[in-house]
Each structure stands twice: as structure tokens, then as C-alpha cells.
Amino acid sequence: MSGGGCPCPRGSSECSAEDMNGDTVGILNQNIGKPPRDHSAHRHYTSSSWSAESASNINMIGLKSSTEEKSDFLLVLRSGSCSEKGPKQYMEDEFICIDILDECVGQRTDIPSPAAFYGVFDGHGGVDAASFTRKNILKFIVEDAQFPSSITKAVKSAFVKADLAFRDTSALDISSGTTALIAIMLGSSMLIANAGDSRAVLGKRGRAIELSKDHKPNCTSERLRIEKLGGVIYDGYLNGQLSVARALGDWHIKGSKGSKSPLSAEPEVEEIVMTEEDEFLIMGCDGLWDVMSSQCAVTMVRRELMQHNDPTTCAKVLVAEALQRNTCDNLTVLVVCFSNDPPPKIEIPRSYRRRSISAEGLDLLKGVLNEMRKVWKALAYPTSSSTPFLRCFQFQTHSSSAPSEEHVKQMILDQKSSSQALEYFRWASTIPNFVHSQSTYRTLIHKLCTFRRFDTVKQLLDEMPDSLGVPPGDDIFVTIIRGLGRARMTRTVVKVLDLAYKFHDIPSLKIFNSILDVLVKEDIDMAREFYRKSMMASGVEGDDYTFGILMKGLCLTNRIGEGFKLLQLIKSRGIKPNTVVYNTLLHALCRNGKVGRARSLMSEMEEPNDVTFNILISGYCKEGNSVQALVLLEKSFSMGFVPDVVSVTKVLEILCNAGRATEGAEVLERVESMGGLLDVVAYNTLIKGFCGVGKVKVGLHFLKQMERKGCLPNVDTYNVLISGFCQSGMLDLALDLFNDMKTDGIKWNFVTFDTVIRGLCSEGRTEDGFSMLELMEESKEGSRGYISPYNSIIYGLFKQSRYDEAAEFLTKMGNLFPRAVDRSVMILEHCKKGAIEDAKRAYDQMIDEGGIPSILVYNSLVHGFSQQGSVREAVELMNEMIANNCFPVPSTFNAVITGFCRQGKVESALKLVEDITARGCVPNTETYTPLIDVLCGKGDLQKAMEVFIQMVDKGILPDLLIWNSLLLSLSQERHFSKNMLYIDDIL
Structure with missing residues (x-):
């Protein structure tokens, strides 16, 4: 295993249609180095989800349950995958699919067969942790002394070792983190290990069996473990930062090496013995499970397998459905099938009435059914014996006696199994006036590769010279190479050269480049060795596409220094590096924070393009360097380029965060004047900038402007403006916008209600706040389990000195938030008794449980600490109040000022008056x-x-x-x- 890891890492989600065109192989993606967008354009549409019930309308052919008869079935493993960036800025997911484990770890007599390995790694804070884990986790497992005899212990140990090894890797960002979900197949046993919120679901005769548990901080078992180790849960987040309770990496949270941390890297392990009822396994990150139930996913996959019997198609369908349901995260899905055959139909017992039929009627019905059965069998499963009948049935009413080539290709692709596809191909060759071509052979080979029938593919290659009169073409070999790549059979890919030499003196550069492209995705060292020993040794030096592929591999593994050496090598051979090669290196530099070096490299380029400017503008924005970002933006305009909407949005964001919304508006107008396209996210960024500097009406002007230009606002647009009007005290305008949302067909969400209720109560309109709270509770959105709108009502009552009503409302909240109310009442009782230390302990416990205190709790604690002389603690509590959008009322900060004055700290008291006045509090x-x-x-x-x-x-x-x-x-x-x-x- 070179590079410290398995040479079969992350898979590809490339569409199978890519293999079906005959164009020049797209070895080097022209979008290499193009920075992904960091905002999602929210859209309003109805999901086209499939219900779980809709998959059961087929008659059943039942198999015996494992509980009735022990299964002797043999596992045949095949997998498919799909990974999409979705609406997030960057793709931080990684995954691994190894159907044949022997190809990665070598032949070992102690590993039962079949053996396979699969993993999903959902990164956060960057891709470094996910990428490192993907490359090394299998290595740590198989090298453990307890593998495979005590596989559970070996896996748990490997997770911890991988976490510590990542901590010691100085070249990577150790503040990044990742969840880790793996599945190991050994014979008839399957082990699932999970740390994080990815999930593994077993499809068992149409039923969903969850094999892993989502490690969320609010989960009871995880919460108890976290609290025991001194961690806190704030609003559902571990230490207020992380939405998962277990992960690898995240060393900025875990602290020093060796110290105990509430964020654990140890997985929970589930081991099962599979039976004939087990049909497939679904592994996915939380981007899938946030919008889809386990049963729904199993139903969809089972239906797709029955129709197409292709796990890759199943994975793509799940990803597409999750995107349709507005998932907010990256998406990675693996589907592992345990048989070559599609799942059997499920028998549904149906009640029926006995009906009588005459003997003559029965004979007539049998005759009709027999004729229909012949037709259907001939259409669905054409054979040489059925050809005359089928030909008569299909073509007697048509002017043409033979199907078209495109029709035959489509029929091959539509077959549910490789054997049916091959049988249809053979039958088509018997049709008069139809002759197979390289294109139909290529279609069949693509279908066979999908089912990993590579031995049959070799037989087809041998028959092609006699059948067609010409040897297999380059496109045939490219299809085989890509099929092996999707199967993660990296070492076998190189052997395709031997097949090519069998039919050609020297394989074409297209074939070499295709192999190289597969290798760089798996292991850059293997790819470099292939280039030296196979390509150069054959006298094939390559072209700019070849070097572009190598550059991509080096940059993906952050070998930037070697990337520069490759650039010099290209120049020394008299080859002019193309823009894509430069952009790939530029993107790697910017990704690693070396934007200045990237700018110097750009000066060497003769023809930078729009992607070049997008990369550098995004890099400067990431550094917060608005000056250089604007300089490059102006330069791109002068060269006739218009940066894409992602880069423009980043420039707007950096300007608006600095309070320079007016300059942001000028940038937006300049982009539009040059024909650039802007989306709702760009406008939302600018509107938020104007609201942040108090120019809410200007933001409202841009809302009208974007509507005139055909860019429809979304719920975030209105929420930003409503928040701005509330903070500026213009509640009537905020309510007008609130009502406009209903008119415009935009649904209110929780943020909308929460913002309006807080604004009304802060300005003394508590009765209106009550009305809005009732409207929220009647809506489908509801409070979603968040306490903040109710705390706003208490704040409004307290601010109006309606203390008894505030306390009564707190008590009534006990039905919705029993734990938070119990803690609040306990704190208030302790404060009344003067037991301020007991009150503080109850407060800390409330915070640890993820609770958000109300103004009643804060005010009592601040008064108690101030009277006790612990003014510093009182000030810290006031800062926490403000952080929770609960601004102190005069009685609260007056208690602190009195406490300072009692201690003779007049300057501190005066400074506090200045601070609270600057924050909008009125003394x-x-x-x-x-x-x-x-x-x-x-x-x-x-x-x-x-x-x-x-x-x-x-x-x-x-x-x-x-x-x-x-x-x-x-x-x-x-x-x-x-x-x-x-x-x-x-x-």
C-alpha cells in the first residue's frame, strides 16, 4: 500500500452516460480549479418523493425466512455510489468502495471470502480529516494484531489510531474533522462501525433495519457521556460548536493529545450474520438522512433494483431525491448489493371470493392467456427459438424489417441483468438487415462492466475482429477502463494495456490517458509509476492532457512543490502549459492559503481565463483581503471577463461584513452592466449588509430591484429585512413585510416568527407578540422545539414590569419545555433564599443540558452576584445575556453598577454605562x-x-x-x- 493507505480510495459519481458518447475522452475536466459556490440558492418547489407504500403493489414470490430454514446462500458483492456537493460551498465528503478486498490487502489465508470494505466520511471544517481517514483507516485495521480474529477490537483501535495519526500530521489542518462510517464484509458476517451521524441501513425483504445510531449531542446516551467528561451542550451543539458527539479530527475541540475529551473518536460497532433475506446495504451521510427516512430509502432502492438491477443507479436516485427535498448538506450514498439478481417480488396475501366459470369460458380464457404469455415472453426474453414469432409480431406492421442501431443500444441498456443484455445482443444479430457495430459492442461492454462481467468482456473483444472485420477501437478500451475504475479495480486497470497490445502495435495516447486518469483518483504514486514505466518506456511522452492529469493528482494530495517541478518539466519539453494546468495549481495554492504565490504564478500565464480570476478572487476573499480582491475584480473587467456569481457573492460578503455595503452595491451594478448573472444569494448578501449598517430601507429598495430583474426573493430575503426593521424600531414596516410574504406565496418559517416576536416584545408590544406566538403555534412550522420565542414573551412582560405575569407564563411553559422550566424555577428559588452558589450550579447544569435561560433567570442571578459582591460574575452573565439576544433591562445593569460603586470601582461603573449605552440599552x-x-x-x-x-x-x-x-x-x-x-x- 503506497502512500500509507489503501490504493482504492474515493470513488466517482460520474454518470454512466459519459461512457456512452463517442467523443474524445474528457480526461481533464475544464472546471478543475474552479472554486465551488458557497451559498445555496433557496428555491420553492414540491418534492417528488416516492412513498414507501408504492413499492408493494407487485405480486409476491416469497422465499423462506431465515428463522424457518437456515440459509446456505452465497454472497455476491457489487456496489454503486454517488456523491454530490449539493448547496454547500465545498465538497467535504469522501468515500471508499472495495468489492474485492484481496486486491488491496493481498492474499491472506485468515480472511474469509468474499471480503469487502466500504466507508463514508462526512468532513467538516475542511476536507483534510475526511481525506486522511479515507486513505488510512483500512491500513490501520488490517495491520492491527487482532484482525481478523477479534475484528471488533481491531476496528475500535483503528479509529483511535487514525485520529491520533491525523493529529500528528503537520501538513494538514487538524482543526478539520470527519464522521466515519465503515462496513466490513468477511464471509457471511458484516461489521458496521460508526462515529458520527452518518447511517447504515440494511434492506431486508423490503424492511429497513438501521445498523448504526446517529451520534447527536442531544441523544440521551451521548449527552450523559459528554456531561460526565465535562462537556456542555448548547442549543444542540457540543460545546456550542459541533453538531455531532463523535468524530475524528477536530483537535481544536479535543485539546492536547492524551487528554480526555467529550468529543470521542471511538465508534459504536454492530456485527451481524447475513441471511438470504438480506438484500442490500445503504450507507449515507446526514445530508441524505436529514430529509429521508430509512424506510423510504430502502423502498426506493428496492424498486430501482427490481427495475434496473444497478446499484449505481440506486445511489444516484437517492441523491437526486435528497436534492429535490432541499437538503442543506453534501450528499454521499453507497448501495451495496448482496446478489447478482434483482430482489424477488414480495407476496402480499389478498382476500378473494371464489367465482365460478363455465368449462367453455375456462377453455377460451386459457387460450387467450397462452397467446398473451407467448407474446410477453418473446418481447421480454427474446431467444433464437422465439425469433420467428417475435419478428412476425414486431415487424409485420412496419415498413422497415430491422430495428435501428439506437433502438438496439437502448434495449441493451434497459435489460435488468448482464445475462439478459447479452442474450438480447445475440438475438439482435439474427435479425435480417441488422449488423452490429463498434457502437453496439461498446454499449454491451458498458452494461457488462456495470455487473463486473469482465471475463465476458474479454471474450467479446476476441470475437470482434471476426464479427466486425476490424479490431476493437479506442472507445471500447476507454469504456472498459472506466468500468474498472468504477469497480475500484485499480490494479486491473493497468492490465487493459495488455489487451490493447493484443489488437494494436502501440495503444493510443487516449487509452494511456484514460488509465492515468483512473489511477490519479486512487493513488498519485501509482499513477506516476505508470507514467514512467508504461508510457515513457513505450515512447509515449504524453500531451498537455497527460500533464494536466498528473497535475490534478499532485494538487489533490497537496504536493504543491512537486506540482511546480512538473510545471518546469512541461516547459523544458517545449510544451506550452495550458490554462487548465495553471488553474489546477492556482487552486491548490489558494486552498492552502498561499494566495500571494498564486498571484505571482498568474503573472506567468499568457492567457488567463475567467476561472483564473474566480480562483484568485475567492482566495483573497477567504483571507479577508478586500483590496486585492477588488483589484483583481477590476482587472477581470478590463480583460472582458465577468467573474461567476460565487466569486461576486464572496466579494459582496467581505465588503458588507466590513460595513461597506455601498461599495458592494457598486460592484453588483458593475457586474450586471457587463452581462453577469446574479442570484438570490448575492442579493441577500447585499441586503444583509445594508441592514447591518442601519440602512434597511435601502435593502428594501434592492428587494424591489431584484424582483424587477426577474430574480425572485426567498424566505431568507424577507427574514433579513424583517430583522433589520425590528432592530431599527420600525415594527410596522416589519409587519408589512411579514404580511407581504403570504401574498407573494413565501411560507413563514421559524426564523420569521422568532424574529418578529422578539422585535415586538423588545419594543413593548407584548400583546402583539402573544398574537404572533399563537399564529406560530397554529402553523405547520411551529416552534420546532426551540424556546427562544417564549423567552421573548417573558422578556416583553418583564420589561413592562409585569413580573407576576412573566412568572406565570414561565410556569405554563412547563408542558412544552419541562426541563428548562424546572431548572429556571429552581434557580429563582435559590436566588430568593440568597443561595447564589446553588443557583449558579443549577444555571450551569441548565446550560450543559442545552437550555437557554430567560430574562427572569439572568436578572435574578445578576442581582444575586452583585449584592454578594461578585461583580465580575455578574458582568459575565450580562455578556451571556447579550450573546443570546436578551438585552439587559435597566434593573439588570443597574444592579451591576451599584455593585461596582459599593466596591468603590467608579471607573468600571462608568465604563459599563458607556458599553451598555453603545449596545442600545437605555439607562x-x-x-x-x-x-x-x-x-x-x-x-x-x-x-x-x-x-x-x-x-x-x-x-x-x-x-x-x-x-x-x-x-x-x-x-x-x-x-x-x-x-x-x-x-x-x-x-
């Missing part, structure tokens, strides 16, 4: 009373008068205590009369 008379009293008591009359003037300038009237403090201090001064005249002038 009152009670805010300034302790400040002026302490300053006067210290004899600092000048400072006291300055604070007094600030208070009066804000329109806050002094109370009796302030006057007493000032007059007492003034009476002790020498210039009493002069000071009184000064106060009189102020008044």
Missing part, C-alpha cells in the same frame, strides 16, 4: 444615582458634576437622592454660592 435615573453618590462621597465634585450633566443631557431627571448628594457635597465647598449659580444655569 435611567437609578443608573446614575449610585455613581453620583459615590463620587460626592469621595469629594470628587467635579467628576460628579460631569456625570450629572451627562444625565441631564440625555433627558434623565435627577431624583431626590441625587439632589441630596450634590447639595451635601456643595455645602462642604468654599464656593457654595458660585456652585449653586452653576447648577441653576444647568437647570
Whole structure:
């Protein structure tokens, strides 16, 4: 195993249609280096999901249950996969499919047959952890001393070893993480190991059997484990950061090596013995399971297998359906079949009535059915014996006596098994006036490769010279190479050269490049060895496509230094590197944070294209360098290029985050004037920028503008504007937009309701907040189990000094949020008794459970700490309040100011007044009373008068205590009369 890992890593989701065109092989994707988009354009449409019941409308041919008779069935493993980026910015998933384990680990007598290995790795925070795990996890398993005798222990140990090895890899980003789900087939045993929220589901005669558990922080067992190790769960996230409770990597959360962490890399393992009822296995990341139940997935796969018997098609169907259902994540799906045959039809017992029929009627019915059976059999399973009848039936009413070549090719592809496809191919050759061609042979070979019938493929190659009069063409060999690549039979791919030499003196460069393209996806070292020993040794030096493939492999493995050496080698051979080669290297540099070096490399390019600018603009935006991003944007305009919508959106985002929304609007208008296309995500970014600087009405103007230009707003557009109007105190405009959503056919979601309720309650319109809460509860969206809208109601009541109503509402919430309410009541009781330490322990426990306290809890704790003299803890609690969008009311921060003043920390108190005022909190008379009293008591009359003037300038009237403090201090001064005249002038 070169490179420290299995040479059969990540698969490809390329469509089978790619194999069916006769064009020049697309060895080097022209989109290499093109940065993927980081926003999803939300759309409104109805899912075309298939119900689980719809797959059961077929009569059943039953097999005995494993409980009735022990199965002696033999496993035949074949797999299919599909992986899509979906709406996310980057593709962070990895996967591995090895149907024949011997090809990776060598012949071992201690491993039962058949043996296979499959894995899905859902990365987050970058792809480094997922890629590392994919390449090394099998190596750690098979090299463990306990494999395969004690496979469960070996697998658990391998997961931990892989996690630690990733920690020690300095070249990778160890803050990235990944879930890991693997399946190991050894004989009739199957082991599933899972760490994270990917899932393995077994299809058992149409029933879904979940073989893994989703490791979510809120899961009871995971929550108890996390709490025991000192972790916290905040709003469903581990330590407020991660949505899974188990993962490899994420060392910024796990801390130092060797320390115990609530984020575990140890998997949960399930081992089963398979029976004849077990039909297939589905493995997928959470992007699939977030929008689809396990039973629905099993039903869909079973139906597709019965129709097409192709696991790759099944995987693609699941991915397409998840995208149709608006999944918000990357998608990776593996389907592993346990037999070459499609699943049997399931027998559904049906009640029926006995009906009588005459003997003559029965004979007539039998005759009709026999004729129909002959026709159907001939159409579905044509054989040489049925050819005359079929030919008569099919062609007697047609002017042409032979089907077209395209018709025959399509019929071959439509067959459910390789044997049926081959039988149809043989039958077609007996039709008069029809002759097979390279194209029909290629179609059959593609179908056979799908079912891994490679021995039959070799036989077809041998018969082609006699049958067609010409040897197999390049496209035939390319189809075989790609079929082997999809089967992850990497070592066998190289042997295709021997087949090509059998029919040609020297295989074409197209064949060499096709093999090289498969190898770089699996192992770059193997690909380089193939180039040196097979291509160069044969006198084939390659072309720009060849070097583009090698560059792609080097950059995918972050071997940037070797990539530069390859670039120099290309130039030294007199070959002009094309733009794709440069862009591949540029993208690798930017991905690794070396944007400056990428900019220097760009200066060497004679003809940069739009992809070049997209890569560099995105790289500078990732660094936060808006200056260079704008410079390159202007340069692309001057050269006649318009960056794609992803790059433009990133520029808008970096400008808006810096409060430069006006410049962002200029960029948007410039792009549109040059014919560039913008989507709803770009407009949403700009609108959010204007709302962030308080120019909500300008954002509303862009909403109208995007509608005029045919770009329809989505729910996020309205939510951003509603939030902006609420924060600016323009509630009526926010409610107008809320009503406009219904008129425009856009459904309110939880964020919409939560934003409006918080805005209404913050501005004292609590009754309207109650009405909106009722509307939310009546809607399908509901509260979705989130407590924040209810906390907003409590906030509104408390702010209006309706303390008893707030406490009563908290009690009524117990039916919906029993744990949070119990903790809140406990904290309030402790605070009343003065047991502030007990209250704090209950508060910490509430936070650990993922609860969000209300203003009642925060206010009681802040008062308790301030009265006790623990002002620092009180300030920390106020910061947590603000982080949870619960702004302190005057009584809350006044308690902290009083606490500072009691300790004589007047400067800290004054600083706090400035901070809360800057955050939008409005002080009152009670805010300034302790400040002026302490300053006067210290004899600092000048400072006291300055604070007094600030208070009066804000329109806050002094109370009796302030006057007493000032007059007492003034009476002790020498210039009493002069000071009184000064106060009189102020008044």
C-alpha cells in the first residue's frame, strides 16, 4: 500500500452516460480549479418523493425466512455510489468502495471470502480529516494484531489510531474533522462501525433495519457521556460548536493529545450474520438522512433494483431525491448489493371470493392467456427459438424489417441483468438487415462492466475482429477502463494495456490517458509509476492532457512543490502549459492559503481565463483581503471577463461584513452592466449588509430591484429585512413585510416568527407578540422545539414590569419545555433564599443540558452576584445575556453598577454605562444615582458634576437622592454660592 493507505480510495459519481458518447475522452475536466459556490440558492418547489407504500403493489414470490430454514446462500458483492456537493460551498465528503478486498490487502489465508470494505466520511471544517481517514483507516485495521480474529477490537483501535495519526500530521489542518462510517464484509458476517451521524441501513425483504445510531449531542446516551467528561451542550451543539458527539479530527475541540475529551473518536460497532433475506446495504451521510427516512430509502432502492438491477443507479436516485427535498448538506450514498439478481417480488396475501366459470369460458380464457404469455415472453426474453414469432409480431406492421442501431443500444441498456443484455445482443444479430457495430459492442461492454462481467468482456473483444472485420477501437478500451475504475479495480486497470497490445502495435495516447486518469483518483504514486514505466518506456511522452492529469493528482494530495517541478518539466519539453494546468495549481495554492504565490504564478500565464480570476478572487476573499480582491475584480473587467456569481457573492460578503455595503452595491451594478448573472444569494448578501449598517430601507429598495430583474426573493430575503426593521424600531414596516410574504406565496418559517416576536416584545408590544406566538403555534412550522420565542414573551412582560405575569407564563411553559422550566424555577428559588452558589450550579447544569435561560433567570442571578459582591460574575452573565439576544433591562445593569460603586470601582461603573449605552440599552435615573453618590462621597465634585450633566443631557431627571448628594457635597465647598449659580444655569 503506497502512500500509507489503501490504493482504492474515493470513488466517482460520474454518470454512466459519459461512457456512452463517442467523443474524445474528457480526461481533464475544464472546471478543475474552479472554486465551488458557497451559498445555496433557496428555491420553492414540491418534492417528488416516492412513498414507501408504492413499492408493494407487485405480486409476491416469497422465499423462506431465515428463522424457518437456515440459509446456505452465497454472497455476491457489487456496489454503486454517488456523491454530490449539493448547496454547500465545498465538497467535504469522501468515500471508499472495495468489492474485492484481496486486491488491496493481498492474499491472506485468515480472511474469509468474499471480503469487502466500504466507508463514508462526512468532513467538516475542511476536507483534510475526511481525506486522511479515507486513505488510512483500512491500513490501520488490517495491520492491527487482532484482525481478523477479534475484528471488533481491531476496528475500535483503528479509529483511535487514525485520529491520533491525523493529529500528528503537520501538513494538514487538524482543526478539520470527519464522521466515519465503515462496513466490513468477511464471509457471511458484516461489521458496521460508526462515529458520527452518518447511517447504515440494511434492506431486508423490503424492511429497513438501521445498523448504526446517529451520534447527536442531544441523544440521551451521548449527552450523559459528554456531561460526565465535562462537556456542555448548547442549543444542540457540543460545546456550542459541533453538531455531532463523535468524530475524528477536530483537535481544536479535543485539546492536547492524551487528554480526555467529550468529543470521542471511538465508534459504536454492530456485527451481524447475513441471511438470504438480506438484500442490500445503504450507507449515507446526514445530508441524505436529514430529509429521508430509512424506510423510504430502502423502498426506493428496492424498486430501482427490481427495475434496473444497478446499484449505481440506486445511489444516484437517492441523491437526486435528497436534492429535490432541499437538503442543506453534501450528499454521499453507497448501495451495496448482496446478489447478482434483482430482489424477488414480495407476496402480499389478498382476500378473494371464489367465482365460478363455465368449462367453455375456462377453455377460451386459457387460450387467450397462452397467446398473451407467448407474446410477453418473446418481447421480454427474446431467444433464437422465439425469433420467428417475435419478428412476425414486431415487424409485420412496419415498413422497415430491422430495428435501428439506437433502438438496439437502448434495449441493451434497459435489460435488468448482464445475462439478459447479452442474450438480447445475440438475438439482435439474427435479425435480417441488422449488423452490429463498434457502437453496439461498446454499449454491451458498458452494461457488462456495470455487473463486473469482465471475463465476458474479454471474450467479446476476441470475437470482434471476426464479427466486425476490424479490431476493437479506442472507445471500447476507454469504456472498459472506466468500468474498472468504477469497480475500484485499480490494479486491473493497468492490465487493459495488455489487451490493447493484443489488437494494436502501440495503444493510443487516449487509452494511456484514460488509465492515468483512473489511477490519479486512487493513488498519485501509482499513477506516476505508470507514467514512467508504461508510457515513457513505450515512447509515449504524453500531451498537455497527460500533464494536466498528473497535475490534478499532485494538487489533490497537496504536493504543491512537486506540482511546480512538473510545471518546469512541461516547459523544458517545449510544451506550452495550458490554462487548465495553471488553474489546477492556482487552486491548490489558494486552498492552502498561499494566495500571494498564486498571484505571482498568474503573472506567468499568457492567457488567463475567467476561472483564473474566480480562483484568485475567492482566495483573497477567504483571507479577508478586500483590496486585492477588488483589484483583481477590476482587472477581470478590463480583460472582458465577468467573474461567476460565487466569486461576486464572496466579494459582496467581505465588503458588507466590513460595513461597506455601498461599495458592494457598486460592484453588483458593475457586474450586471457587463452581462453577469446574479442570484438570490448575492442579493441577500447585499441586503444583509445594508441592514447591518442601519440602512434597511435601502435593502428594501434592492428587494424591489431584484424582483424587477426577474430574480425572485426567498424566505431568507424577507427574514433579513424583517430583522433589520425590528432592530431599527420600525415594527410596522416589519409587519408589512411579514404580511407581504403570504401574498407573494413565501411560507413563514421559524426564523420569521422568532424574529418578529422578539422585535415586538423588545419594543413593548407584548400583546402583539402573544398574537404572533399563537399564529406560530397554529402553523405547520411551529416552534420546532426551540424556546427562544417564549423567552421573548417573558422578556416583553418583564420589561413592562409585569413580573407576576412573566412568572406565570414561565410556569405554563412547563408542558412544552419541562426541563428548562424546572431548572429556571429552581434557580429563582435559590436566588430568593440568597443561595447564589446553588443557583449558579443549577444555571450551569441548565446550560450543559442545552437550555437557554430567560430574562427572569439572568436578572435574578445578576442581582444575586452583585449584592454578594461578585461583580465580575455578574458582568459575565450580562455578556451571556447579550450573546443570546436578551438585552439587559435597566434593573439588570443597574444592579451591576451599584455593585461596582459599593466596591468603590467608579471607573468600571462608568465604563459599563458607556458599553451598555453603545449596545442600545437605555439607562435611567437609578443608573446614575449610585455613581453620583459615590463620587460626592469621595469629594470628587467635579467628576460628579460631569456625570450629572451627562444625565441631564440625555433627558434623565435627577431624583431626590441625587439632589441630596450634590447639595451635601456643595455645602462642604468654599464656593457654595458660585456652585449653586452653576447648577441653576444647568437647570
